[in-house]
Amino acid sequence: MTDGNYERIVERISKISGLGKEEIERKIEAKRAKLSGLISKEGAAQVIASELGISFENEKLKINELLPGMRKVNTVGKVINLFPVRTFTTKKGEESKVVNLWVADETSNVKVVLWDTNHIGLIETGKIAVGTTIEISNGSMRDSEIHLGSFSNLKISEENLGEVKTEKLFRKKHINEFKIGESTSVRAFILQFFEPRFFSVCPECNKKVVQEGESFSCGAHGKVLPEKRSVSSIVIDDGTESIRAVLFHEALLKLGFSQLEDLEKFAQEKENFLGKEMLFTGNVKNNAFFNTPEFIVEDVKEAVPEEVIAELEKH
């Protein structure tokens, strides 16, 4: 979830409740403090909304506004990927079907799971195919997927979405299911955070440069004024297994490390992350040196603990 997403939620709460944005943000920060930072800004905003009696139900949301735990979700998107219909036998011994598809709008994309035979029929008859714009109403969020059951609605939409976000899709997996070569995302706790190492790159192509005396040279761009980059190893664990993960410069900056070269400062700042659960997205590679799998992180963000939201909603 991006900051823009958070701001939109705050704006929406402000509009409906009549409270000023500053007051809402204060409430959100107070809620986060109460939960010792266990909840993301977006998650806390959602809790405040429900405390104020505001629901996002029946509102049409953009895909990047969907949050774990939301019920009665409405959205419109274009089908960008469609998986074969699977048949399975329920506990009662009845034959049932399920189908997964990916739907995108201009903000993001999301996995949609259909359980209702009428909805699945629209796929089987080809009425809904890759490229079709669909309208979903009354879906519910399970983790970061929209699930549609018999109380949900699915229909073809006339809306013209223009260009939609189809960037690389990451599937959620547990660490003990990781396979080398896969792109995946996982919620995991940070167990260890090692000091960063530094290297120099070409400002043109971001590739490593070779030092020649006082100057640096890039294979493609010759003599260049290099830029410094950092890389850190961490160990993450999701309860199934742990794995070494590699965080590059951008990910470290995104986490909020301000002075990577000041190792004392780094040691202080890293304390905020030890034991913290976060959502990691990246690629599983083989570390040639250790001959073990490692996780190259492309993106890392706050994980909204669904249990916390569910627990708070009960009160």
Ligand SMILES: [Zn+2]
């Ligand atoms: Zn270069």
